[in-house]
Amino acid sequence: MPRIEAFGARLAAAVEARQSQVVVGIDPDPDRLWPAAVSRAGEARALMQVPAGDARFETAVAVLGHALALIDAAAPACVAAKPQHAFFEQLGFAGWLALEHVCAHARAAGLLVIADAKRGDVPSTAAAYSRALTGPEPGLAADAITANPLMGRDALAPLVDGARARGAGVFLLVRTSNPGADDVLDLVLANGRPLWEQLARMTAELGGATAPGALADVGAVTGATRPEHLARMRELMPSTPFLLPGIGAQGGDVAALAPAFAPGRAAGLVTASRSIANAHEAAGGDPARAARAEAERLRETAWNLA
Amino acid sequence: MPRIEAFGARLAAAVEARQSQVVVGIDPDPDRLWPAAVSRAGEARALMQVPAGDARFETAVAVLGHALALIDAAAPACVAAKPQHAFFEQLGFAGWLALEHVCAHARAAGLLVIADAKRGDVPSTAAAYSRALTGPEPGLAADAITANPLMGRDALAPLVDGARARGAGVFLLVRTSNPGADDVLDLVLANGRPLWEQLARMTAELGGATAPGALADVGAVTGATRPEHLARMRELMPSTPFLLPGIGAQGGDVAALAPAFAPGRAAGLVTASRSIANAHEAAGGDPARAARAEAERLRETAWNLA
Numbered sequence: 001m002p003r004i005e006a007f008g009a010r011l012a013a014a015v016e017a018r019q020s021q022v023v024v025g026i027d028p029d030p031d032r033l034w035p036a037a038v039s040r041a042g043e044a045r046a047l048m049q050v051p052a053g054d055a056r057f058e059t060a061v062a063v064l065g066h067a068l069a070l071i072d073a074a075a076p077a078c079v080a081a082k083p084q085h086a087f088f089e090q091l092g093f094a095g096w097l098a099l100e101h102v103c104a105h106a107r108a109a110g111l112l113v114i115a116d117a118k119r120g121d122v123p124s125t126a127a128a129y130s131r132a133l134t135g136p137e138p139g140l141a142a143d144a145i146t147a148n149p150l151m152g153r154d155a156l157a158p159l160v161d162g163a164r165a166r167g168a169g170v171f172l173l174v175r176t177s178n179p180g181a182d183d184v185l186d187l188v189l190a191n192g193r194p195l196w197e198q199l200a201r202m203t204a205e206l207g208g209a210t211a212p213g214a215l216a217d218v219g220a221v222t223g224a225t226r227p228e229h230l231a232r233m234r235e236l237m238p239s240t241p242f243l244l245p246g247i248g249a250q251g252g253d254v255a256a257l258a259p260a261f262a263p264g265r266a267a268g269l270v271t272a273s274r275s276i277a278n279a280h281e282a283a284g285g286d287p288a289r290a291a292r293a294e295a296e297r298l299r300e301t302a303w304n305l306a
Numbered sequence: 307m308p309r310i311e312a313f314g315a316r317l318a319a320a321v322e323a324r325q326s327q328v329v330v331g332i333d334p335d336p337d338r339l340w341p342a343a344v345s346r347a348g349e350a351r352a353l354m355q356v357p358a359g360d361a362r363f364e365t366a367v368a369v370l371g372h373a374l375a376l377i378d379a380a381a382p383a384c385v386a387a388k389p390q391h392a393f394f395e396q397l398g399f400a401g402w403l404a405l406e407h408v409c410a411h412a413r414a415a416g417l418l419v420i421a422d423a424k425r426g427d428v429p430s431t432a433a434a435y436s437r438a439l440t441g442p443e444p445g446l447a448a449d450a451i452t453a454n455p456l457m458g459r460d461a462l463a464p465l466v467d468g469a470r471a472r473g474a475g476v477f478l479l480v481r482t483s484n485p486g487a488d489d490v491l492d493l494v495l496a497n498g499r500p501l502w503e504q505l506a507r508m509t510a511e512l513g514g515a516t517a518p519g520a521l522a523d524v525g526a527v528t529g530a531t532r533p534e535h536l537a538r539m540r541e542l543m544p545s546t547p548f549l550l551p552g553i554g555a556q557g558g559d560v561a562a563l564a565p566a567f568a569p570g571r572a573a574g575l576v577t578a579s580r581s582i583a584n585a586h587e588a589a590g591g592d593p594a595r596a597a598r599a600e601a602e603r604l605r606e607t608a609w610n611l612a
């Protein structure tokens with residue numbers, strides 16, 4: 001059996017090969033699709049193997065057409081695509097079918113796939129989620145997933161072990177970028193430190209020991225709206241890849257992220273969704289061209305920080 | 307527009323009408339399906355509107371056939387069905403299609419549907435999850451969902467508001483029944499109390515004020531493996547419905563749950579999954595008859611505690 005390369009090494013190699021740390025988020029709003037939703041509907045329908053005119057699939061077909069075009073536009077400036085499950089699940093089973101083809105298309109475009117599902121459940125259920133997300137077909141075979149650590153280590157173990165067995169990774173929520181993250185993640189523990197620091201310690205521990213300079217296969221979702229935390233996070237998680245949302249539509253500032261990249265460029269992935277997909281709304285012109293330009297702008301900014 | 311009855315009132319009425327607090331969990335393992343997976347495959351395929359012999363759907367068809375029989379067997383002793391999303395998502399989009407029909411069949415059998423998805427994400431994403439779970443078709447139109455409170459109030463608001471607008475409820479994870487719940491939920495805060503007490507307070511607050519004797523529409527998942535906590539939970543959440551997993555396969559003991567029912571029988575829902583679906587493995591005989599007997603045993607035990 002061929003040795004499976006660990007996610008940390010795969011990620012570092014992908015960032016180097018593509019000269020990019022940018023992750024394009026795929027969270028399509030059915031009311032704001034590109035014209036490609038129409039022009040690529042035939043292709044989407046063929047991929048999904050559904051007959052024209054079956055009303056159960058029409059919105060999902062349009063969403064897939066849009067997503068194919070978005071991936072094609074952004075991919076040259078990106079290292080990964082991050083489909084957000086909720087935006088597909090809201091379309092029912094047809095949306096999940098579209099999601100499967102979004103993952104396949106991103107992979108074919110040379111991108112890693114990060115399934116942004118933020119799952120977390122008791123061990124037997126977590127094992128089923130692991131099969132759904134990082135398992136082979138009918139699983140999504142994602143290269144990485146996001147997960148919620150609230151239920152503790154035994155709930156995370158099947159996700160981490162299942163991913164690891166396939167060279168995939170798990171990004172745990174440590175400090176998210178939404179204002180309400182204050183309510184729980186910033187609660188101060190008896191040791192005088194915020195809860196998120198404990199989650200950071202658990203994340204580092206689950207990632208295990210890594211060779212000097214190597215990245216772990218358990219990452220952290222670290223909200224970029226609080227850049228003052230990044231140095232402390234890096235201290236607690238020296239070899240952990242950070243997934244940094246909050247750029248663009250959520251108000252983050254990419255220049256504040258430099259501390260995340262201390263162990264190397266692949267240690268800080270910069271996520272952007274609406275700022276890429278909706279770039280044409282501000283910049284005008286063709287959505288694909290505007291998306292590509294915005295992804296490239298982000299790529300260059302991030303690359304020059306490290 | 308007709309006034310929409312709140313979930314707390316709907317739940318209390320359903321428990322009274324069905325004389326049951328039992329929630330049958332639907333988390334089918336494709337390797338342990340009932341013979342109904344075969345005998346009801348035709349019916350399942352017709353519901354799913356998929357042609358015979360399309361390999362993409364065959365496991366999901368079998369799982370749906372099994373689930374239809376499980377619901378039919380257990381329903382007379384139950385007030386709700388709780389499909390566990392992971393066990394359907396592991397089958398890909400065909401699994402999600404089966405899940406849609408599990409929800410519809412449970413509803414037709416007179417049960418409330420609790421979508422056990424444990425979602426939680428930033429507000430715009432949470433709104434999409436709300437549409438997926440409690441929204442009308444292509445949403446699942448569930449009567450209640452489970453959600454993860456780690457990301458705070460603003461992440462929960464779209465789930466609670468979306469559910470409330472449709473008379474549905476949200477059960478937040480407060481103290482789960484897995485051993486690893488110690489790792490995070492039991493962390494002691496600066497105020498000397500465990501984190502789960504803070505989540506309990508947030509749950510009570512999100513449920514809002516209720517009339518004396520009425521139940522809130524924000525509930526709590528409260529692991530029955532720690533029955534010593536239930537009195538404290540009830541103190542912090544006087545009008546919150548509790549969803550009590552951990553009976554049966556997870557090792558809980560139904561007799562220890564009495565404090566949960568203090569505000570009335572509907573305030574404590576008793577969940578069981580494998581102990582019902584796999585009752586025939588211990589008891590022998592027909593799976594449906596064994597499941598019905600076990601659900602009825604649980605129903606009677608819980609009912610006599612309040």
